[in-house]
Amino acid sequence: xxxxxxxxIIFCIGVAGILLRxxxxxxxxxxxxxxxxxxxSFVAFSKMHGNLDGQAVVLLLYVLAAxxxxxxxxxxxxxxxxxxxxxxxxxxxxxx
Amino acid sequence: xxxxxxxxPLLIMPAVAAFILLIGAxxxxxxxxxxxxxxxxxxVAALFFGWQGFLAGTASFPADIIFDKIFYLTVIIIAIALAxxxxxxxxxxxxxxxxxxxxxxxLLFAGFGAGLMxxxxxxxxxxxxxxxxxxxxxxxAGYTRDGSSKEASIKYFxxxxxxxxxxLFGIAFFxxxxxxxxxxxxxxxxxxxxxxxxxxxxxxAFKVAAFPFQWWTPDVYEGSPLPVTxxxxxxxxxxxxxMLFRIVAGISGGLGLKFExxxxxLSVATMTFGNLAALFQENIKRMLAYxxxxxxxxxxxxxxxxxxxxxxxxxxxxxYILAYIVMxxxxxxxxxxxxxxEKEFCNMPDVAxxxxxxxxxxxxxxLFLLSLAGFPPTAxxxxxxxxxxxxxxxxxxxxVIAAVINSLISVYYYMRPVVAMYFGEFQQERSLPKIRxxxxxxxxxxAIFVIILGLAPATILAILSH
Numbered sequence: 001x002x003x004x005x006x007x008x009i010i011f012c013i014g015v016a017g018i019l020l021r022x023x024x025x026x027x028x029x030x031x032x033x034x035x036x037x038x039x040x041s042f043v044a045f046s047k048m049h050g051n052l053d054g055q056a057v058v059l060l061l062y063v064l065a066a067x068x069x070x071x072x073x074x075x076x077x078x079x080x081x082x083x084x085x086x087x088x089x090x091x092x093x094x095x096x
Numbered sequence: 097x098x099x100x101x102x103x104x105p106l107l108i109m110p111a112v113a114a115f116i117l118l119i120g121a122x123x124x125x126x127x128x129x130x131x132x133x134x135x136x137x138x139x140v141a142a143l144f145f146g147w148q149g150f151l152a153g154t155a156s157f158p159a160d161i162i163f164d165k166i167f168y169l170t171v172i173i174i175a176i177a178l179a180x181x182x183x184x185x186x187x188x189x190x191x192x193x194x195x196x197x198x199x200x201x202x203l204l205f206a207g208f209g210a211g212l213m214x215x216x217x218x219x220x221x222x223x224x225x226x227x228x229x230x231x232x233x234x235x236x237a238g239y240t241r242d243g244s245s246k247e248a249s250i251k252y253f254x255x256x257x258x259x260x261x262x263x264l265f266g267i268a269f270f271x272x273x274x275x276x277x278x279x280x281x282x283x284x285x286x287x288x289x290x291x292x293x294x295x296x297x298x299x300x301a302f303k304v305a306a307f308p309f310q311w312w313t314p315d316v317y318e319g320s321p322l323p324v325t326x327x328x329x330x331x332x333x334x335x336x337x338x339m340l341f342r343i344v345a346g347i348s349g350g351l352g353l354k355f356e357x358x359x360x361x362l363s364v365a366t367m368t369f370g371n372l373a374a375l376f377q378e379n380i381k382r383m384l385a386y387x388x389x390x391x392x393x394x395x396x397x398x399x400x401x402x403x404x405x406x407x408x409x410x411x412x413x414x415x416y417i418l419a420y421i422v423m424x425x426x427x428x429x430x431x432x433x434x435x436x437x438e439k440e441f442c443n444m445p446d447v448a449x450x451x452x453x454x455x456x457x458x459x460x461x462x463l464f465l466l467s468l469a470g471f472p473p474t475a476x477x478x479x480x481x482x483x484x485x486x487x488x489x490x491x492x493x494x495x496v497i498a499a500v501i502n503s504l505i506s507v508y509y510y511m512r513p514v515v516a517m518y519f520g521e522f523q524q525e526r527s528l529p530k531i532r533x534x535x536x537x538x539x540x541x542x543a544i545f546v547i548i549l550g551l552a553p554a555t556i557l558a559i560l561s562h
């Protein structure tokens with residue numbers, strides 16, 4: 001049960017990071033925190049139910065998280081080349 | 097062996113994608129045309145095997161995947177949408193000298209993801225499919241070199257990754273509540289289940305751009321390159337709806353849980369927001385983005401009916417998706433046809449006077465806009481009629497009235513480009529672009545399809561309701 005609480009706390013830290021921070025790299029890290037929070041709860045529930053489904057799922061999710069991080073970093077590099085900064089406030093040319 | 101044949105329509109897309117990537121990397125001088133022909137041939141093969149599988153009937157895979165009629169129909173629809181999206185982008189990419197192999201491979205991988213989303217009976221398969229299509233979409237949004245495309249890409253990425261994480265957290269709680277990730281699993285813990293469903297529905301609503309989670313759509317659709325926007329509005333949207341269909345059908349089957357009123361509220365709010373926001377847009381691309389939100393609202397009506405009659409709802413949803421794909425692909429195709437050189441011409445003044453300058457193009461654009469607005473005798477009318485009739489048959493009168501009022505509001509903004517085309521001032525400074533055969537072919541195909549679906553929908557409806 002403690003682990004579920006931990007995962008909820010980490011998930012909330014991730015959400016707060018996305019909403020409050022302005023640096024794209026930090027926002028990307030916050031997204032990764034949210035994914036890791038789900039991984040923790042998968043493992044915790046796996047122990048609770050006594051089956052291994054949750055742990056197998058975590059292995060798959062690591063691959064997905066890695067893909068997402070790779071694509072995200074590539075996009076951020078592209079943006080850095082464009083403006084010379086990764087501050088999210090600079091990217092608001094499209095109409096709000 | 098049999099299973100391999102059954103899954104061929106799904107497997108053929110990543111195989112062709114990998115082949116195109118390899119060829120493109122090893123043989124640098126290969127022309128875009130030959131790669132395009134390869135990719136389209138792969139999609140035609142997927143379509144063919146999908147049709148064969150549809151005729152053969154349901155086959156269940158040992159592990160959490162089902163190849164039923166809905167899966168095969170989805171693969172066919174997605175293959176058509178992807179082939180149109182590839183053909184429509186031919187001139188666009190060629191004129192901007194953008195690389196071909198990655199573009200085609202990403203579209204094909206997205207098709208694979210869409211197929212998985214239609215085949216999963218398990219949250220993890222659905223989620224992997226969703227991530228496959230999303231990651232391809234993030235890259236495609238930033239495919240050109242200009243700033244707005246890159247900005248659309250990062251916005252789509254951040255919002256999409258956030259939604260995926262929320263959905264995944266919901267799946268984790270679903271696993272906690274049931275002890276399994278199967279869609280049909282029965283809950284042990286009710287409280288966890290409610291939390292899980294709230295998170296899952298929010299994440300999925302984000303992906304289909306339903307009301308409180310729709311704000312990323314206009315920016316992403318406006319900033320992305322035109323052919324990619326056409327792909328987002330057709331294939332990605334269709335795949336997201338099929339996934340939502342699987343989730344809602346699976347959950348309500350296993351639980352007997354009803355969230356009808358929630359779906360009705362989502363549907364009405366989504367269509368009203370989309371239509372009101374579209375009213376005063378000067379950029380046609382952005383207007384079509386809001387119109388896609390409104391159409392998502394109409395499609396959500398099928399999910400309300402789902403609890404009462406799954407077969408009818410499935411047929412109505414698939415028909416609506418098919419009609420929406422051809423008409424919105426056509427509308428974006430006209431904009432692509434107009435966008436010559438390095439710039440995109442999507443503002444209202446850019447289409448002014450088109451009726452005199454190139455009457456055929458204006459007539460086709462008018463046809464697609466009328467179809468989007470839902471005038472008879474077009475595909476849009478029949479799709480709406482069938483959807484509203486299915487809701488009416490199960491007594492959702494107020495919902496249908498709200499949808500009809502919304503359709504009437506939408507006529508105003510769909511008619512604005514038509515009025516500009518036929519009564520607007522001709523713009524001298526810009527010459528008409530030279531003929532673009534691949535885009536013209538797509539436009540003719542879409543126009544014929546829109547009229548066929550509008551005049552003789554019986555055959556296709558019979559296929560879709562199997």
